[in-house]
Amino acid sequence: MNTDNSQPEEPENPLRKASRRTSSFVQYSAIGFQMLGTIGLGVWGGIKLDEWQENEKPIWTLVLSLFSIGASLYLFIRSLPKQS
Template identity: 80%
Template sequence: MEPDKFNSDEPEKPFRKATRKTSSFVQYSAIGFQMLATIGLGVWGGIKLDEWQGNQKPIWTLVLSLVAIGSSLYLFIRSLPKQP
């Protein structure tokens, strides 16, 4: 009987490379979606606050947008792998 390639203890090198590339792609995609969600929530919250207060100028939208951009960049930098 032939040994099963998928159940062996030693994975093949091309498979290992593909897995590493896939995991980094998934990691950075998740970071991108997190940034998008953070900025989107900041903008949405600012719009709702401006509507609630009846502001003529979108003050809260600007403030919360900038805060959301700053916090998403901070979270992105913290999630980068540390170099040895």
């Protein structure tokens, strides 16, 4: 005889599991596109500034691309869920 009063656990709904997996995929895909857009915008801005100033060396492209990589990593880290 079972003296345990706990309820048996119900199996997880496959649709709920798939929905959670899809939601996670969409979230991280959005973060990837945000990073791509941030870095692309920084590089594009650097190229345009170098063309405008007629620089021999692509100084602005280098500076803005590195800055945009740092900014996209900062945004990525801030978007991660906090673990308590």
